[in-house]
Amino acid sequence: MERRAAPADGGIDRGLIARRRDLRQDGLDRTVTARTKEHTNQRTLRLMRRHPQRFETITADNGTEFHDYAQLERATGVRFFFATPHHSWERGTSENTNGLIRQYVPKGSSIAPLTQHHCNAIARALNHRPRKRLDFKTPQECFNAI
Numbered sequence: 001m002e003r004r005a006a007p008a009d010g011g012i013d014r015g016l017i018a019r020r021r022d023l024r025q026d027g028l029d030r031t032v033t034a035r036t037k038e039h040t041n042q043r044t045l046r047l048m049r050r051h052p053q054r055f056e057t058i059t060a061d062n063g064t065e066f067h068d069y070a071q072l073e074r075a076t077g078v079r080f081f082f083a084t085p086h087h088s089w090e091r092g093t094s095e096n097t098n099g100l101i102r103q104y105v106p107k108g109s110s111i112a113p114l115t116q117h118h119c120n121a122i123a124r125a126l127n128h129r130p131r132k133r134l135d136f137k138t139p140q141e142c143f144n145a146i
Contacts, residue, residue, distance in 0.1 A: 035063065035064075035065045036065060037064065037065050037066065037067045037068040038068070039065075040065040040066065040068075041068050041071055041072055044058075044072055045072060045075060045076070048072070048076050048078065049076075052076070053146060054143070054146050055076070055078045056078070057078060057079050057080070057081060058072075058078060058079075058080050058081070059080075059081045059082070059083060059091070060080055060081070060082055060083075061082070061083065061091075062082055062083070062085055066080070066082075093133070097126070100126050100129070101122065101126070104122045104125075105122070126139070127139045127140045127143075128140055
């Protein structure tokens with residue numbers, strides 16, 4: 001499997017970062033129930049087809065659920081990139097988002113008891129929180145503007 005490094009600019013200014021635990025924005029997706037490449041591709045393709053104008057590139061982690069990324073590239077024309085393992089600076093927005101989530105779920109806490117409703121409430125709060133990186137607009141405002 002070919003692995004491409006993430007774009008030098010981080011590819012994060014106009015993209016939607018979609019990860020298993022934070023695909024909640026605007027009800028775009030629900031919890032990915034199986035971390036298989038087949039299920040991940042199916043759910044990702046559904047999301048991309050529903051909102052094609054919102055995807056320029058995807059930067060994924062190195063989990064096995066993304067091993068079939070080439071199928072998604074062929075189906076959509078959207079290029080996939082992968083962050084280098086143990087290079088958290090290549091995933092700045094992701095790491096920042098994890099820190100924001102930790103305000104609601106402290107590190108070391110299990111997420112097992114969280115309900116979908118609770119996860120949605122956290123996502124809603126974060127998606128309506130202004131960000132300096134977005135000129136103090138909220139992620140929801142930026143998402144709606146695309």
